[in-house]
Amino acid sequence: MTESRLRRLLQAFRSARDGDDTGELHDDVREVDSWRVRMEGGGLLDRLLTTRGPDRVAVVGEVVHLLPPIDRMARLRASWWRVRVGDQLVLDRRLRSADDGVVMHQPGEAGLYPVHAELLGDQDQRLDGEAGAPPLLQVIDDAPTFAVDVEVVLTRPSAVPVLRALREDGCDLFYFDLADADRTIELRRSLAEAGAPPAAILVHAKDTAEVRTLGVDFRAVFLTATLRRLRGSGVPVVAVVSASPAAMAAAERTGIDGFEELNPARRACAEYLRRRARPPRAMAERLDRMTRSSALEGNAAVVELDNRRARQRLFAAIEAARGSVHLQYYMVRDGPFSDQLAARLIRAARRGVAVRLLVDALYSVDGVAGATNAVARGLTAEPGIDVVAAAPIASREDLDPRILKQRDHRKLVVLDGELAFVGGRNAADEYFTGFDEVAITDWTPHERIPWFDAHVELRGPLVAEIERAFLVRWHDAGGAPVPGGLEAIAVPPAAGGTRARLVLHEGIDDAAAMLAYEALIDGAQEHIWIVNDFPIVPSLQLALRRALHRGVRVQVLTGCAVPRRRDGSFFDGPLHREAFEYMTKKRLEPLMRAGAEVWEHVVPPHPLIVCRGGIVRPYVHAKIVTVDGRWLDLGSANLDATASYWEREANVILEDHTITRRVEAQLRQICERGRRVDPRSEQWRREGVLRELASQLWPESLYS
Template sequence: MFRRLLILFDASADPEQVLTAARRLAPAPDSVHLYGLSPERRDLEAPRPPSLNALDRFWEAAKDWHVGTGIGHQLEDHLDVDALTLSARQHHSELVVIGPLLGTSPHARARVILSLAIRERLHVLSVGAHCPTVPSPTSRITLAVAPDGRGLGSVVDLITKRGLPRTELIALTSTEAPGRADQLHALSRALGVSETLRMESLAQSVLGRAEAFESAARRCGADLLLAPADAVDDMEALMLGLFGARALQDAHVPTLLLPRTLPTSPLFEERHAVSDSLLLPGLEPRFAIERVGLLLNVSVPEPGVLTVFEGGSPLGSSQHQGGTATLPASWFSHVRSGHLPALAFTCDSAPGEPIPCHLLAPERPLLLVDSRLALEPLGDVLARMSGTSHPVFVRLRDSEPLDTCRERLRKQLPGLMPPLLVDASAWLDDLRADDVPRQVDAQRLLRVAVRLAMAGAAISAVITRDEHKPVHPFIRTLTESELLLLSEGDAPAPLLLPEAPDTISRELALAGGGQCAGGHAIDFEFDNAAARESAIAAIDAARSTVHWQCYIVEDDTVTARFAEALQRAAGRGVHVRLLADALYSGHETFGVMNPVLVKLSKTPNIEVRAIAPLSGLPSLSALKQRNHRKMLLVDTEQAFITGRNMGAPYYTGFNEVALRRTSHYRDVPWLDCGARLSGPLVSDLERAFLAEWTRAGGAPYPVPVAAPAGEMSARLVLHEGLEDTHTLDTQLALIRHAKSRLVLVNTFPLLLELQNALVAALRRGVRVEVLFGSVRPHYGHQDHFAGGTFREVADRYVRSRLDAVIDAGGIAYEFAMPPAPAWEPELERVFPHVHAKLLVQDTATVAVGSANLDVTAAYWESEALLVVHDAPFAERMLAALEPLLATSRRIDREDTRWRTEAEQRAWVGRNWPSLVG
């Protein structure tokens, strides 16, 4: 029997099922190592974590189990195949017992089982959710064997070497031809199986094989199902992992998977793959490196060194990290336009056969194509266009390995040899888009094109497979059907790119499509009360129009003051137009109406429109594609572009509230910021408001030309939901070109791509400072105001994305306000929420507006960002930030509390993106 066990179990589940199955195969093991899965914290602070109580329950239930001296345990918060495999190796496990993992995907569980049995050649006992909790009085074993007898050899080996008790063996096989049963009987006798071997013939297809074996085992009254890995070929094992996972998870009969003894095919052998790349004048070539494991599972390899060969000679070695290698362009100085050298890589972390790929120095414009596009109807078109453009296929997700994808392209497009396959994440540096949903792949494809255009590549078009097509002022985008309409002609010519005096200006124009314009007067305001009074004063001075677009309209005393000002303006004959997001303002959505907006709409000269009302069962796109802009426009002469919504948290000063320890968290004002603008860009904001106004059903109106009002230069960046990513690309361009200092003010979880850009800036020697707030406000020494408990999870998420920046040398401050006269003295410092969206680059540029630094702002919601190119303005902004930083708490990564919460932050950071992305 088995002597050394590793037991993988769900810490929240009852251990009896696992124990009952394990005891049968190991009644007196020498050692048992428990590997528990628990999403909870694993430290030993009070109160005692429930996961540790689960360990106590396990050993209490196993108190009469005769285990030797080797007893140990570990708790993990997620299922990691590599970590589990390492643990099995370290403990020299002979048998791995895997219980029901109710909080884990059945496919992930099946992948672990097959990996251990086929790649690691271990015995694996799968205990399903409905397996018995008490021992069976019988000893009837069923065998899942192939019709040709494959698998019987490992069964005999188990019986003879392990002494498995049995009274009857029942062979279950999918016999299609007569006479197979006799052959199997003869083979079993030749192998020495002397017990009664009863045949149960199954006719189910491979897609239902796991369910069929489970059902037959129950019908036969079996206590154990033996499943030799040798009994299935590689494709059948793949089907088992894909289609039999649920049956294994919910099984009534324990299944012992016997290890593979036959040679393993490439489907189960670990290998590495490398993308192709491009040699461009303004960017070093970038390659994606990945590890391909069991069932074509793709993962990021450990950091290491790549050695690059061309023509059998080494060009050099370079570090790779995070699945990306950036190589010196000097290595390829001999490559000429149109030349496609074949490169080979060897990876020190997985020495073996060289990994092939290609490098293209384009002589023609690039035609970027989504690699998952249905290529059969497009083959002739792409082949014809290859005379005037270089077709480049872009892999947007790693659900398909690079080498598998490349081979598929070869077969589908025999006229394009070899197809050039690049990886989106290698160029975007977004960690394989772990926090970015599949629905925005069309935008990511366009962003790859923008990145390449910034590096000097000419882009003829971007071909997307998605129904929604992103748009860009300087890059043409086409759907599959639009491409087919071009079948009689060549590839479209690249659009003209904007002229710019320097590299950063060119990149900013390409990123956001907004040109820099002079003639502006611009100011900003951190003080909520001053911002409120300034807005009210502007409304009271309005002569012709007041246009206000808002994301959230609260029903409180501050909103009441704004409503009164708007009504006063309307009473003077001013035309007031209000736009509010239907979902977040609760207006014309699912039958709900916002009382403030209803009241205002009944006032003469005031029109109210809801943006994108919802009813019935909305799609994810309808829920996520909201308009997040906040702007107030007066007489097309003055504009407020801000992060503030209409309500008390945004427009109440910290010294205007009497905070107590018993105060509700919503009583604590937030730190916010907005810009007040006069000059030509006010007309651009008016046109953006008009476009949304008419989409919401409002009548068009003329937009006057705003006159120059000052000497400052600025550009307006507008992001339109799934149509583009202008604000994200603008933020990234500013970060990439920072020379000395970056200051960011925001409390939203950093998009991983922005996180990477900040880390890269730190490595260049840029000083990076981040001021963030507390989504759930607190005071003193981490004492929270009443309410908002769930907001603590959001705090963990925000902070989890700052850890990498802090570890790389970034400076982070948790915003705090010193005691105010009206506050209860015992509060000491108060740590409010920070709602501002602000980026300061060096002492030259400031970006302020509605755009956060998270995935929602980057891809889903419509945003407005004002980029001010004025050194005195940037210096005044930094001077205003200094006292805020001085009163805040600077994060010390060695701080006990910060380190204690690291595991919680890491868990939330891994798991929450799948919920909110």
């Protein structure tokens, strides 16, 4: 299926890119393009938008996004729309071509509110019929709140009076459902017939998820993300009531109580009321609740955006190592950089330093159906150097979606347990070569043009957590025991005044990296910088739109998956990367409509750039989020679905005004010489069909 979709996509691109308007486009392509033209005025292209939007739970005063029920056929004829939350009119205006059905609302009072939408014609006549039971917005104040599995109510009639008593005692509740399909309408009817207290029903159905599950059970991850989001926003969720192992796992991962029976839950209500949960008052508390990580004082940090300096700092650190060098890379590729890296690792081993290298087997092509990585195998032959390829794939028979998707994307280096590097750079030329170190002609292939990337270099107590993360993965991947094991890890003394935390995402077991980004975005008050060039997952798109609704300035620095010249033409590169470029840009459209500023990186001019127009717009591989000149999140996690749900990631969040403002100043300088993406430009409009094709035909089992 994936290969078929990819073939269709590439065929479509060849036809559309070459200007083939003679009717020879593939039938699927013509159908998608025709659909796009018909629906462009409607703006209902977001696949999360359904005829009936989902229920929501929010806290008083926090901006929440709503998806009101919309009759899609009536939408094509409507010119005006109104949205009510309960009796409050929250939107009443003319429809715009950019409207995609998302409505922002800041509730001011606790309660349970139906969300109604009306579509009107030019004569103010209503065009849509009733869309069935409307979605509900449940707004909660400071009442300790229980998340109750609907199955508890459906299978145990005795649960209903206990739930009523919970509310009478002063607590609150909402329901959740872990079924494969969205069955909100049927559940609401069944709950009403049973006499259960009315409340929102939060569904976690795979058919409405923002990521294709590919047969993997994500229920615990989806519910964990929901619970952490709610707690991070200030909803005082204190416990889960369910007999489901997935729900109990979610409660444990969220750090709240789990009850299989309601009576013990009710007995706990009085204690919850006594120590009534306090909503998060600061960003740090929001991060604590949403990531289950803790910030440590006393660190020193350096953020490096320059590839040449990054290489020099890494090599200098390896040459200064005395006891151990631990490296973890997603990708190690043969080339000048890896040769220089290998030479320094061999020199370190020969002076008695213990060198351990952990690579991802699939993306380093080491231990995949008999294939080996020349760099990894060459280092293995050197005494004192151990190399492990994580999650090898012995043969085609071992292939399944989980093995292919749950890879280890972390990139980190720890030296002597005292110094650590965490970031986005793999062990290959494009990550560690400066833009001023290469000549770029019109025929230079894309793989020889450097990428924009970043890492953070750390000293201080957080290094011990990074060392622990490496050793845990080393042992899990089959690495030889390290003398002393985890117990031998020493916490380095304070080295500076930076508060920092390590956020580890374990892939299909949690969504910590995405939730960290979401916590920062939802906590922003003034401005946000996003640096990434991957398709932003819908949850983070909506978080950014909530921020824009609050008046927060959002600036995005992105790049081109295949580098472009001044006139927008691509350097020589594979067609699938062009398709990826268009899909990524497609995800930015709703953000720009909501007011986000998007910039493309442009390489600083130098004498060896002699391509047509003298301008290179490179790929941006860095993963950075900064907030309000105070918070900086940097690491291996992109803002896409793959990083959010599938792969293992490692990010560091710094709380430091000086460092963050310095990085933001660098980003402003890059944007000053960069290219502002203008949706009104002729090039952007011309490429609209290609963005739509990529969005519709891209195989979601690949990066998404």
